[in-house]
Amino acid sequence: xxxxxxxxxxxxxxxxxxxxxxxxxxxxxxxxxxxxxxxxxxxxxxxxxxxxxxxxxxxxxxxxxxxxxxxxxxxxxxxxxxxxxxxxxxxxxxxxxxxxxxxxxxxxxxxxxxxxxxxxxxxxxxxxxxxxxxxxxxxxxxxxxxxxxxxxxxxxxxxxxxxxxxxxxxxxxxxxxxxxxxxxxxxxxxxxxxxxxxxxxxxxxxxxxxxxxxxxxxxxxxxxxxxxxxxxxxxxxxxxxxxxxxxxxxxxxxxxxxxxxxxxxxxxxxxxxxxxxxxxxxxxxxxxxxxxxxxxxxxxxxxxxxxxxxxxxxxxxxx
Numbered sequence: 001x002x003x004x005x006x007x008x009x010x011x012x013x014x015x016x017x018x019x020x021x022x023x024x025x026x027x028x029x030x031x032x033x034x035x036x037x038x039x040x041x042x043x044x045x046x047x048x049x050x051x052x053x054x055x056x057x058x059x060x061x062x063x064x065x066x067x068x069x070x071x072x073x074x075x076x077x078x079x080x081x082x083x084x085x086x087x088x089x090x091x092x093x094x095x096x097x098x099x100x101x102x103x104x105x106x107x108x109x110x111x112x113x114x115x116x117x118x119x120x121x122x123x124x125x126x127x128x129x130x131x132x133x134x135x136x137x138x139x140x141x142x143x144x145x146x147x148x149x150x151x152x153x154x155x156x157x158x159x160x161x162x163x164x165x166x167x168x169x170x171x172x173x174x175x176x177x178x179x180x181x182x183x184x185x186x187x188x189x190x191x192x193x194x195x196x197x198x199x200x201x202x203x204x205x206x207x208x209x210x211x212x213x214x215x216x217x218x219x220x221x222x223x224x225x226x227x228x229x230x231x232x233x234x235x236x237x238x239x240x241x242x243x244x245x246x247x248x249x250x251x252x253x254x255x256x257x258x259x260x261x262x263x264x265x266x267x268x269x270x271x272x273x274x275x276x277x278x279x280x281x282x283x284x285x286x287x288x289x290x291x292x293x294x295x296x297x298x299x300x301x302x303x304x305x306x307x308x309x310x311x312x313x314x315x316x317x318x319x
Contacts, residue, residue: 053165054172058148059185063088064197065289066308067282072206074275076282085197085274088308089184094208097195098179099253100219104244106140110175114141114166140182141166147185188221189228190271200275202228202268212254213265216244234267241267 033040062081066088069075080086102109108116116139123137136154138146142162152158169178188198195218199207203214210218220240221228227237242263249259276282 050164050168053168055148058181061086061185065282065286067278067285068308072208074200074206075277076279077274078282078286084191084193085201086193087184087196090180090196092176093180093183093195094210094215096210096212096215097183097207097219099248100215100244101140101179101183103247103251103253104219105143109140109179112139114170115139115163138162139166141169141178144178144181144185145169147182186222187225188218189225192271201271204272211262211265212245212248212258213241213262216241216248216262217267220244228268238267
């Protein structure tokens with residue numbers, strides 16, 4: 001006879017132990033329900049509210065129609081039905097912008113569950129200390145919820161609701177997806193919404209080509225989008241951008257020379273016109289989408305009254 005139990009015997013013991021613990025837990029739950037029926041019902045309703053608290057789709061705003069070549073360069077775009085430059089949600093973000101926005105808005109974004117208790121505690125302390133609201137303590141996830149709800153009034157109840165929905169959002173989307181949702185729906189001044197539209201309107205290039213200074217500018221801009229306009233105290237925007245660049249250098253994200261050169265870059269001036277290299281093709285694309293039975297209906301998290309299309313231009317042998 002073996003001195004030690006076999007693998008099968010160990011596995012059987014584990015199953016028996018698990019069943020005993022599960023039975024004990026269930027008995028305790030039943031006991032709690034019998035002793036506190038009203039509290040139990042409230043907890044069940046709260047759980048159901050949490051499970052079904054997110055709308056589907058999360059964002060229902062109209063989108064611009066975008067035409068690109070095979071390299072991702074913009075050939076043309078048409079403004080959304082509500083008069084906003086709001087490009088369809090991208091499935092990825094450039095590394096520079098990603099690092100900038102996390103460093104500026106939510107440094108513990110990658111580890112918190114949608115709510116950052118340390119950030120909320122710090123915000124509460126600053127607000128009490130200054131006898132006014134100087135910090136909200138919102139995470140990027142909470143800001144996505146706020147954007148999806150059309151920026152309602154800032155109240156304590158609203159903050160609690162944002163925190164409640166944010167924990168649910170974290171279980172529905174990955175961190176990368178949440179970051180893309182924020183970047184695609186954040187305000188960038190005037191009628192410019194989302195990183196991609198802002199990159200083309202202010203710098204005339206796709207987001208992947210942004211410099212550190214440009215990415216940092218667009219990372220801090222949604223915090224005070226009106227500062228982008230000439231005559232709106234742009235020195236404040238410049239100071240915010242340079243503080244972020246300094247922080248990125250201190251964290252080892254860039255070299256000292258990159259930081260110094262980036263601080264010398266000017267802020268963008270007036271918004272640039274978008275390229276219109278294929279207007280007839282863009283008109284045809286819009287007409288075909290309007291004839292589609294799915295036009296204006298929610299699908300894959302957004303409405304199909306705007307779309308992104310790619311054409312094989314320039315030909316491979318010319319590129």
